[in-house]
Amino acid sequence: MVRSGGRERATTAVVVLALLCPLALPDFYLYTAADLIIWALLAISLDVLLGYAGLPSFGQAAFFGVPAYTIGIVVSRGGPLTLAILAAIAALLVIAMAVGYFATKTGGVGYIVVTMLASFSLFQLALVWTGLTGGENGLYLPRASSLAVLRVRAQYLVVAGLGSAVLWASRRLARSGYGLALAAVKSNERRCRALGYNVERIKLQVTLVSAGIAGIAGILYALVERALAPDLLGPGLSTEVVIWVLLGGAQTLVGPIMGAALFVTLKQVLNTFESYPLVLGLLFVAVVTWAPAGLIALRPPGRRRRRSPGGPRPSPPETGLG
Amino acid sequence: MRFGPFTVLSELDLEVRAGEVHAIIGPNGAGKTTLLHVLAGDLLPSAGRIRFDGKDITFVPMYRRARLGLGRSYQIARLFPGVTCQQALQLALQRDSPARDWLSRGRCRLLAERALSMLETAGMAQCAHQETTSLSHGLQKQLEIVLALANEPRLLLLDEPMAGMSASERIELGARIRLLAARQTIVLVDHDIEMVMSIADRISVMHNGRIVVEGSPSEVRASRIAQAIYLGAANA
Incomplete structure (x- = not known):
């Protein structure tokens, strides 16, 4: 709950940079940048849940993939785009209510199990129900009913605009009285009950908010990337989001965005190596070991005095990995 | 039982x-x-x-x-790690306002001011910005009671x-x-x-x-x- 001016400036810088990109870069990079913003949105969605409310969702891909697939299913059957988006929102609401209800009801480790199971079973369903989802081949959105009708620059601006709006709203939420209630639920659930808070309801609400953000990311993904595969629902992506958040630094919003950008970029740069998952894994282990508060907590050498007393000395995780 | x-x-x-x-x-x-x-x-x-x-x-x-x-204080003071005394009291006070008010900046500022003045009344103004769990045992116990009383049970x-x-x-x-x-x-x-x-x-x-x-x-x-x-x- 400590608010630093530095973080404020960092957030503004990230948003401004993200919005300025299209003015300087050729089209190819714009696609990449739009992609990163979509993954950043998914990271934000989990940070709201895991970082601010302390709810460990290991099924975030379910909230991302369900609306994406819904759009794919409606559009590939010739439905209009507006109907597709409405259907995507409805499907997301159903999934988020169901997962949120049971995850909150079981609580604690149960939250992990329920969210993970949701992601896994939807992944399996997408593989098996080939008539609806195209199975392993996935779905492909026709150009006419996607953002591809717009010019690349305009597409990018839609994604960047929505992305910064969500970031702004998430920050507002985190700093409001509601964010305070989340922090309190995270740090002492029982005491919140004694103060008169309906903890289960708050948990369900924040799960819905988080699912909503993930859903926006999923809808954007479907409309920009146009190719959908079962992996978008699966436990692999769900777990990767957790890594992004912890890598960058939970409960900071900016940290998880950085985490997502770094991880996704490294994955693309390194995938010429066969053993690249090992490198990413080691990077993650190094960060968790030496910078448990995430990369965002690392300070340039000259400013290390400000680190919290008693905390482990942060050190650059890149060293030792080559 | x-x-x-x-x-x-x-x-x-x-x-x-x-x-x-x-x-x-x-x-x-x-x-x-x-x-x-x-x-x-x-x-x-x-x-x-x-x-x-x-x-x-x-x-x-x-x-x-x-x-x-029904307000209560606990035997073992274990308050809110990562939350300051003022925030804890603000939390207690905001309970009775509808959830949509929690998002309003003005409303939050108002509650924060009320929280601070309540801490002053209790003689704990100096702890307002300290984390609840970093207080001495006696002060935590005192804060417990201030929290329990916030909504006039x-x-x-x-x-x-x-x-x-x-x-x-x-x-x-x-x-x-x-x-x-x-x-x-x-x-x-x-x-x-x-x-x-x-x-x-x-x-x-x-x-x-x-x-x-x-x-x-x-x-x-x-x-x-x-x-x-x-x-x-x-x-x-």
Whole structure:
């Protein structure tokens, strides 16, 4: 709950940079940048849940993939785009209510199990129900009913605009009285009950908010990337989001965005190596070991005095990995 | 009240009269804290009924009991790590405003100001921006009571509010509890028998999950059963 001016400036810088990109870069990079913003949105969605409310969702891909697939299913059957988006929102609401209800009801480790199971079973369903989802081949959105009708620059601006709006709203939420209630639920659930808070309801609400953000990311993904595969629902992506958040630094919003950008970029740069998952894994282990508060907590050498007393000395995780 | 094969509270009949300070005393393991947990809704009783202000609240969840006007402090002060005192109090205050107000900046600022002035009244203004868990034991206990009182509960349940406090702090707190009693009904669990005798209107003595003696402080003082229990406990 400590608010630093530095973080404020960092957030503004990230948003401004993200919005300025299209003015300087050729089209190819714009696609990449739009992609990163979509993954950043998914990271934000989990940070709201895991970082601010302390709810460990290991099924975030379910909230991302369900609306994406819904759009794919409606559009590939010739439905209009507006109907597709409405259907995507409805499907997301159903999934988020169901997962949120049971995850909150079981609580604690149960939250992990329920969210993970949701992601896994939807992944399996997408593989098996080939008539609806195209199975392993996935779905492909026709150009006419996607953002591809717009010019690349305009597409990018839609994604960047929505992305910064969500970031702004998430920050507002985190700093409001509601964010305070989340922090309190995270740090002492029982005491919140004694103060008169309906903890289960708050948990369900924040799960819905988080699912909503993930859903926006999923809808954007479907409309920009146009190719959908079962992996978008699966436990692999769900777990990767957790890594992004912890890598960058939970409960900071900016940290998880950085985490997502770094991880996704490294994955693309390194995938010429066969053993690249090992490198990413080691990077993650190094960060968790030496910078448990995430990369965002690392300070340039000259400013290390400000680190919290008693905390482990942060050190650059890149060293030792080559 | 049972935990598996253990019966912790049995055949217990407690009536707290509005406006009184009602103390519950008894040796360790008598079931005093369990009784408070059952009253506040931390634990559900395996049998029996709880009525508050004529309303049956036996199965009303804890948060709703708090909203009905049941405030409580805990024996072991474990507040909110990562949350400052002012924020904790703001949290208590915002409970009664609708959730959409929590998003309003102006409303939050208002509550934060009220929280600060309440801390000032309690003489804790200097801790406003400290984390609740970084306070000294005595201050945490004090903050507990400020938090429990924030929404002006009609019944205040205090679980060993004086445990771990110095003699002078105890006297001060005793006087404060007496003052509070003008507006709140108070149920108090404590070990400090002399202090309890001096501030309570009624005292229930618990032993092995039952209330064995109940009466005014002088009646309890005169009771041979109460003496036997305390002497027995002291010898053990």
